[in-house]
Amino acid sequence: MDNKTIVENISRELNLKKDDVRKLMTTFCSLLADSCINGDVFVAPGFGQFEPRKKSERLATHPSSGKRLLIPPKLTIYFKPSAILKSRIQK
């Protein structure tokens, strides 16, 4: 399922304009990023939760040039699926 289908589905179900749905989507993404920076966890009941995780710095070797690199620390967003979603996709 791609972005276009999702937007169409939501606009049909909620009787909203597609532009409004897109606007809501952009707001949702920026707020999700903000909540992650604040260290908050966003919980979608029955679906899962989005939480921030810190990846610490590490040493790596460039696969083609063979140079050693120091990869800096990084904040990422991690999705933890709920038990309901996990069991649902087993079918």
Added chain:
Amino acid sequence: MGNKLTFSQFAQLMSGKCNIDIKVCEAFLKTLFRNITGGLDNDEIVKIKDFGTFKVTSVASRKSVDVNTGEDNEIPAHRKVVFVPAKELAIAVNRPFEMFETLEISDDLSESEIMEAISSGDMEPAGDLKGEENMEPEKVEDQPQQEQKIVADATESVEDVTQIQENDIETESDGNAGTETLGTEEPLTDELMTEDNVAEDTLTDDIKPVRGFKHGFIWGIVAAFLIMLIGAGVVYYLYRESITEIVAHNKGVKGNVANEKIAIGDMIDEGEAAEDINTGEPTIVENEGGTSGEGANAVPTKPSDTAPVYDTITDTRYLTTMAKDHYGNYHLWPYIYEENSKMLGHPNRIKPGTRIVIPDLQKYGVDPKNPADIEKAKKMGGEIYSRYR
């Protein structure tokens, strides 16, 4: 921090940001995730612009060991959901750490050395630095005015004292005229010795300000005292020169006096350059002047006289990287630090843009290739950090 945001809380935030009714926002969130779940059921992949991709992947069965019983067991094949955030979202989440860049590491460093360098705090985010630094410069600006007043008073009193001393010496030289040269030499050397002590005092005083930097008042007093001593040294030098000339004229022993003048000149230099911790012992210079009359001109030049090398601290250039560039080893940074200790605070909190002198390692008698010297440098590093605990 660490809060759990539910749909209703998040909908409130959303409606506040885009002026859409809370109920609509909440309904939107519910519909969105219901659609994602439905999409995963049907297509096993859902791509959403600016958000990311949800994907169902298969995991093959694998053998494992029960942590509690130690028995072998097999994890059956299953399917799992993977979420890959879109680039836009990933960048937005990583905003607090966006200033870090991937560094290329030269081959001659071992892994432990690098990890040590990292743990010593060089990778600290710049945000940490600003808080403490902003407070310090204000204190520094206040002090010079105070000092100038004190120094002005001090130099006046010192002038009085030197005039008295001058008279004393003149009468003494009159008494001894033409009989022996040692008589005049003695008071001079005594005074040289006192100046020697002064130089030493200033050296020890000089280390303290770095430690007690935050105690602005104490620092101010110590610094004022220091400048007073330097001022005294300068005034003393000016008068001393004229005295020695008179003495020399009276006795016609120009050679000795010339030597002494050079020796004194060097002493004063020591006084003025009191911040230089490892300058040569003044007494040695004096001895050389005394033993070889004409060889006095060949007074050894101090290491600081050779053209100094400068470098500037930046967000990505630290003392360690400078040590690596100039000496070939990260661990030798304490020597750079000590050379500039007067103007540096905590070694990990140096303000970017600070211009520092890179000393010649020969000055400290250090060989970058000698493992014993590297060990010594490591100990020095520990000692520097211990000052700020």
